[in-house]
Amino acid sequence: MNSTTNIATTGLTKSFGGVRAVDHATVEFQDGKINAVIGPNGSGKTTFFNCVTGMIRPDSGTVSYRGRDVTGKAPHRIAAAGIGRSFQLCRIFPRMTVLENVLAAARPRGVAALLGSARGTAEIERARGWLRRVGIDHLEGVEARDLSYGQQKLLELAGVLMAEPETIMLDEPAGGVNPALIDRIATLVRELNAEGRTFIVVEHNMELVMSLSDHVVVFDRGRPIAEGPPDTVRADPAVLEAYLGV
């Protein structure tokens, strides 16, 4: 591949007590691609995400982002470096309104900006824009905790996007989201990708994965067991055996 490396891990390992959540994972994602990470439940996808985004510290191995080593850096540093992520067990700010939730994700540029107003009209417009694009702008004044589960997932997505990350890691964005909206999210992802953003998406919805991604990595028991373009991966007997189970 001639495109540059986005996130790359070498020998990434994390175990909890007895469980090897991630086991010497050496993976490389390319810039400007839509990458999918699939694998059975408990195969270490989320843990992999957590290690990459600094939520938890890997036992061994390295994580690099665009050539810079970011292993074990604090989450906010990694976020500042340009990686945004959503959580599988949807995390939002329950007692803020939908709009504030998105505003809170806007990253101030420089210390000076810190004391500037958080409610600049420009910022509000951007926030509304994202809400519109994920289709919950009609809820902007509602307290986030009153949203339905799927609405909360969409809200989280909007927040991640508000931070304008270069690289976007989504953990099961389609889980619990209405199919019609899934299509819309897919379109959204494609557009943002076209704008040059890189995606790394964990998803169990095969239809989505196959239609969306350029590159698929398959995890099993914490190890990447196969990777490549969707079709080849889908055909891979190991994958059929470990994951799709047909």
Place this chain on the structure above:
Amino acid sequence: MSDQPLLELRDIEAGYGRAALVLRGLSVSVPAGTVVCLVGPNGAGKSTVLKVASGLLAPRSGAVRVAGQDVTGLSPQRMLAAGVAHVLQGHSVFPEMTVAENVTLGAYTVADKARVAERIAFVQDLFPVVRERWRSLAGLLSGGQQKQVEFARSLMVSPKVLLLDEPSMGLDPKATAVVFEQVVAMREAGLAILLVEQNARRALETADLGCVLDLGRVHISGPAPKLLADPQLAELYLGGRPTVTSENRLS
């Protein structure tokens, strides 16, 4: 199928706190041995329907009947006694208890020890992770694993009416398959199943009847295959292209 539905919701109006109504005169009924699938956009009120049916949320008006008897506004415990079981959406394991405790608690109301043991063995066979991680804290399992434990927990009792809120969410294809197999099996066993799924195609393929819910009302309802075939419906609620299955080609 008996003429009298096992679970029946009549003209339900319900909402949270002082906020506006979520369900606005909604009616659904689930005969024994049938799977009724609720689909609809996020925030349509699907989960709310189930909460009303299981007593978590008392309706402002309307009636809930189980096997003909009126159980409107009863507490969840009473509902369970009446034979209604509910698997919540999202994550509802007891995070700081072991998988073992979680699963056994599923049979909290079951006195008969032998039966409990037998069910445990059964769910452990269904979901390997339940056996493998028997002693670890449920909260530490992966998202999908937790969902599997939850489903396993719900299998510990044998209710008359089962309310499933997106049981396949976050499950890998294998586990999803197992879940739907169980749904089918339970239908065969004569349970009335009210299934909420965003994985709508898969669900409708399993279900007998489908209801499309929006703005707290049932918009369209009918035999699942018909709904699957309806192109406009597919575009609005099911996403992607309508699937053409053997059944609805005939019709």
Place this chain on the structure above:
Amino acid sequence: MPSAFSRHDVSRLGALVVGAVAVLSFPLWSPNPYILSAGIVVLSYAVLSTSWNFVGGFTGYMSLGHAAWFGLGAYGTGLLIVRAGVPSFLALGLAGVIVAVLAVPIGIAALRVRGASFVIVSIALVLVLLLVFQSWRDFTGGSDGLVVPRPFPDLLRPEHHAVFFYLFAALLAVALLAWWTIDRSRFGLGLKAIREDEDKAQSLGVPTFAYKLVAFVVSATFTALGGGLYALWFGDLDPIFQFSILIGSYMVLMALLGGVRHLFGPMLGALVVGTAIEYFKVFYGETQFHLVATGLLLAVVVLFMPDGVIPAVQGLLARFRPQQSSIREVTAAELREQVKL
């Protein structure tokens, strides 16, 4: 909701003017020095609870132990004057700086834990300081207490009160201004994000620990300045009274009562509670009932208006406005039309 914001601004401005006038004119119409001194006490409470609210309101970390900073500020000022012969108000400033410096390591330790643990730690902080200041006789004067010389020895007591009334008012104004600035700033929004979900905030790029620490230090410093000013005014320090959990909890009570999410919440709370305490004392003074009364008041607040009176009132008003629902008023079909991707 831009309309809401502007409505806020207007009401705030109004409250500001009225409040300022009411406060500043108080010494003129207060019938006698005693009432005036009572006014000073209330004002000092307002300073304390507003300072507390830098941590409690923004980050949601409940410190029951803010009396620690109050005491440190008071003793810091007193000791600088008595032991080092520093001029009164310079000592006050220095004490503020010293406490700010102290607050950093303590904050680093205390802010490592959240929720309940933090509350407990904050309580422990007061208790340990109480023990230290009681035992370390040769330096702090132990439980013989410390007598802080008056900054204006030649002022008569009533004039002395008036001066300090305005000093406290000034400090309060500064604290309020600082709170307001943070509240509307990105920094403030970051802090609130921490209050809601710390991990999530961090994953969005908020340097949570740094943010918390800054808020913590600012809060401690303002509290300390309040304490120092109190020391200069009151003159007699005693560990038991400076490092008492009761004072710390009064700060919390006042802030909660008024509403921790509101600029003037704590001040309002201080007004109510401060007066209430005086009142209870006058009426139940002979018995311990003033404690019961305070307890009941706190309980009522927590149970029936956990967000404070201001939101409670706003909530009431909201009842009369058309209620907005959280569900779409259009079907997916229409929505599909509206939204152009």
Place this chain on the structure above:
Amino acid sequence: MTGSLLFQSLLLGILLGGLYALLAAGLTLYFGVMRVVMIAHAAFLVLAAYLAWDVHQRFGIDPLLSLVVTVPLFFLAGVGFQRLLIARLRPATVTMMSVLLTFAVALAIEGMLGFVYSGTQRRVQLSYSAASIEVLGAQVAVVKLIAFGLAALSLLALYLLLTRSRFGQALRATIQHPQAARLIGIDTDKVAGYGFGLGLATAAVGGAALSLDSTIYPSLHWHWIGPLMAIIVVGGLGSIPGAAIAAMVLGIGQSLLQLPLGTTWAQTVFYLALFATLLVRPQGFFGGRLAQRF
């Protein structure tokens, strides 16, 4: 300082630690099982001690016998407390708000005691108050021994009830996911109420033990709550064994440190331990088994 003095202090420390352990266990129960920080625990402890004293004063009944009344009484009070007050708090904010609520209750109790019994310090005067038995050259006061035994027993009982019994499970389930708990047929209100009652019952026992060999006065509870809080954090919030061990260690530590440092400085051992814990192991040394995942 002689060896015999060391040994004497060690014994005293152990006896003291036992009482700390029981009370800390109570606090742990509230927190570990229902996320409530019960500031009023010590206040109830003092209340129980006062009742014991009062009963002894009026009818000359031994404080130990008063348990027969106070324990069930406190259990009921606990149920009421949970159902009427704690249950009203928003689940999301229960930890924070419970701190304030229970603090309020503590104040109210202190005030009531002061009102009814005045601020005077009280002490139960028993025939065997001054009695002591000799153990390897050291003197062990009978009253302290009884208090210790009482504490140890109830601590064990509590532990077994929570870990072994079906009730214990239901209790934990209830707090961890109320909705799910109700859906599997647990009467969450009842269970949570009983849990709280249990906690207060330990306070009743502790109170009787306390009244045997200590002076009581309305504001005494402040004297206890600090160390207890420190203990449960050091032990690891929510872990009963942790609380018990920490209580023992710190109790002994305090008693021994009194020799070189004197009473006042010795009390700081609790808080130093607390801050050390924060720096070394914020989740506490023994418990802290909270499932933390992203």
Place this chain on the structure above:
Amino acid sequence: GGGGTGGGDTSEPITVGISLPLTGDFSEPGKGVQRGYEAWAAAVNAGGGLLGRQVELRILDDQSNADRVVADYEQLIAQDQVDLVFGPFSTRLVVPSARVAQEYGMLFVEPAGAAAQVFEQGFDNLFYAAPAVADDHYNHLAETIIAMPEGERPRTAAYAAMDDPFAQGTAYGLKAKLEAAGIQTVVDEVYPPNTTDFSSIAAQIADSRADIVVGGTQYQDAVNLIVALQQLAYQPKLAAFTTAPTNPEFSAAIGGATEGIVSPTGYTPEAPYPSNVDFVQRYTAQFGSPPTEDEANAYTTGQVVAAAVQAVGCAEQGDCQQRLIDWLRTNTVETVVGPLNWDAQGRPQSAHLIQQYVDGQIRIVLPKDTAEAEFTYPKATW
């Protein structure tokens, strides 16, 4: 200071402002002082009042809290415009309240602030209405011990004092004198007020096998300490405690083992002073039991101020107060605790008596001339 309420006119009562700890840590002695003041007011009014005007007490509760005590005197002087003020209880509260009084230029006679630093604050309006300051309470005992022949004279002493200016002052006053005489200090413990667990302190005292044990105590701490010492089977040759032994409940509280326990007192109901005889019978009639030291000191306070008022012939705020102060500086007042006069800082110039439990009765044993019984040493076992 305020303008005063038309001094001379005899119709209006003279109001006396007082703040006392009726609740909180010091509520017990606080109530005692209150009884003393009331007894005084009753006596004065029965005798036709002061300057022909009735006396009226205005008593506030300061909850044993310094902030409150200041607010109280502020209220009494500035708002209620009382004519005179009497002091509160406990050194802790005396200092702040004395300052308020001073800044309003009021005379401040107080029944409780005995500790050294009270007199080091440069107050020119303060007088302590008792025979001696804390440090001198044990003077007679010290002399007696030091005078003992080498053989029976104690060699080692253990001291335990509450961290309270007064209580500690008494014990350390004695300590200083004994150490000077070469009696070795083997234990010296200071414990915070409200300490309830004395087992560790007791353990150290018992372990030291000190000949004599001295407690700078209030009430309950003494009881606890003694019980703890009993539990450890420690038997000193002499046991001296401040305040507690004079308390009627003391004997019962320590299981009757009082024999030989020593305590200083500034007052004894048996004292022959004329006003005392009258006081004791009036008080006993009013309250059913003879007065103790707290009541007596309060009564004394009243007597002192009354004397000044009678002599100067005024009782109101303003410059009258300075005249009262000046008079007291230069005169001696006959009180229930004997004749009192003061130095420039307000220190009384007399000494305390030493009491001891003899055959279950607490008796004056020192000094010899006023003794009601023989001073016994070593004491019987407890």
